[in-house]
Amino acid sequence: MTSPPSTSSSVGPLNLGILGHVDSGKTTLTRRIAELGSTSAFDAHATSTTTDGIRRNTLDLGFSTMTSLSGRRLALIDCPGHSGLIRAVLAASTVFDMAIVIIDVVAGIQPQTAEHLLLASKFCPNRVIIVLNKCDLAEKSKISESAKKVRKGLKSMGVDENSPIVEMSLADGYFKEEMLQNLKLAIESRIFEPKRDEEGEFLIAIDHCFAIKGQGTVLTGTVIRGVLRLNTEIEFPALNEKRRVKTLETWKQRVGQVAAGARAAFLVAPSFDEHRFSRCICGPLGTLKSTKFVLATVEPIQFFRKSINSKSKIHVAVAFETVMAECQFLKEKENGEFEMLPSLLAPCQVLFSFEKSIFLPENYSNPFMAARLEQQPGSGCRFAFSGIFSQILPENGKNLPPRFTRKCRKGHVERVEKDGFSAICTGMFKAETNFDVFRGFQICTSSGPRGKIEGAFGKSGKFRVTFAEKIDGILTEKEEISLFLKKYHNENRLVSYVPD
Secondary structure (H helix, E strand, C coil): CCCCCECCCCCCCEEEEEEECCCCCHHHHHHHHCCEECCCCCCCCCCCECCCCCEHHHHCCEEEEEECCCCCEEEEEECCCCHHHHHHHHHHHCCCCEEEEEEECCCCCCHHHHHHHHHHHHHCCCCEEEEEECHHHCCHHHHHHHHHHHHHHHHHCCCCCCCCEEECCCCCCCCCHHHHHHHHHHHHCCCCCCCCCCCCCCEEEEEEEEEECCCEEEEEEEEEECEEECCCEEEEHHHCEEEEEEEEEECCEEECEEECCCEEEEEEECCCCHHHCCCEEEECCCCEEEEEEEEEECEECCCCCCCCECCEEEEEEECCEEEEEEEEEEEECHHHCEEECCECCCCCEEEEEEEEEEEEECCCCEEEEEECCCCCCCCCCCEEEEEEEEEECCCCCCCCCCEEEEEEEEEEEEEECCCCCEEEEECCCCCCCCCCCCCCCEEEECCCCEEEEEEECCCCCCEEEEECCCCECCECCCCEEEEEEEEECCCCEEEECCCC
16 A cells, blocks of 8 residues: 555446356456456465365455446456355445346356345346356357346346346357457446435445554455545444544555545554454444344345244344344334234334344445345255344333234133123133233123123132123123233233224
């Protein structure tokens, strides 16, 4: 970071994700089209394999850049294709303006291709370019058939079915420059002017961190709101640290500021332990709020075939990290109350309870993806539902939205008493029940009259129900009775009600 500073940052860059199944040719394509490499570009660390056999180059996001035919700066984000590394793709997808999805023409849409297309459908459904790679291995008829199947797949996944499809052979001896030109023309057809917020306080999605001995720590990321300026103080809330920007670059050029949508690399000092650092969103002091509870919208993923019950746990990718959370599916009722549903039953909202604190910017649209990442590859779609965080709630769990579940107890009439206005009932409570909790609760009968629980009758769990009208000749012995309850979870309170 030694070049002289410039007074302005790049204007109007776009972020282009490079997606596809493992070994589909993502990095090879990136090498062909990129003009300048940056953080972890072109498999910079591909020197070994991990213990589980995954090539090390797939463990990271790679960043490089190219210029479109119209002169637009494009940041290329080379994403890993292995199913076990989807967290990196989930993080990167939130900054996509466009995407290139590379598909093996022989294999077609594979599991990771499908997941990547689903992510593209959430963030840039009309800005996708398909590259059919390895066309040297297929006959013309196979290529045509594959293209038709891809278009059908795009439509089913919510991606523009008229997205450009470019035939490609990236292998040496088969690659032709006209293929690259066709790709650039396809990219150009999807160039647009994104809406960027450059007025709000800056936020940056940080993806890499490394120390420079004797100088400090370098961090790289994408500015997602506002303008990052030289000498700005940045808070790293997860580390409980703050640092000042000493030098600032974009694509290896020293600058005085970097605006929303552009890549930034900046040096902070003193250094901190890079091993404590993970992908995250950072901003000025006090910009991010710590919480464990969030209310969010729910958009089910149609390809997720399993049910998700309330109070079950799920991986939630948000704010450039993935955290486990318990989910409660809620339907809003009158007076600001929410009914807790037994499972995801759209339309509904979700209350997330995270296992650890997360740090979120307020007054900012925080998209998320909920997924069963523990699910074995090949056993179906792992993405369950997505949405937007609508309300950041207090971290201490107080003042959470009032939530209730419906319960129903059944019993029967044992006999109608001589006064004709009361009945002794049984079969609903245990002998040790504290009837003070249920006194005054409404009882519904099969024949119509409604009464109220007066209290216990004896010590065997029987109880007396009184009625405002005469019931002799209406209620009969063994007639079924019902007690409908709302159990409020945050107050440990029971309320009786009469269903509509």
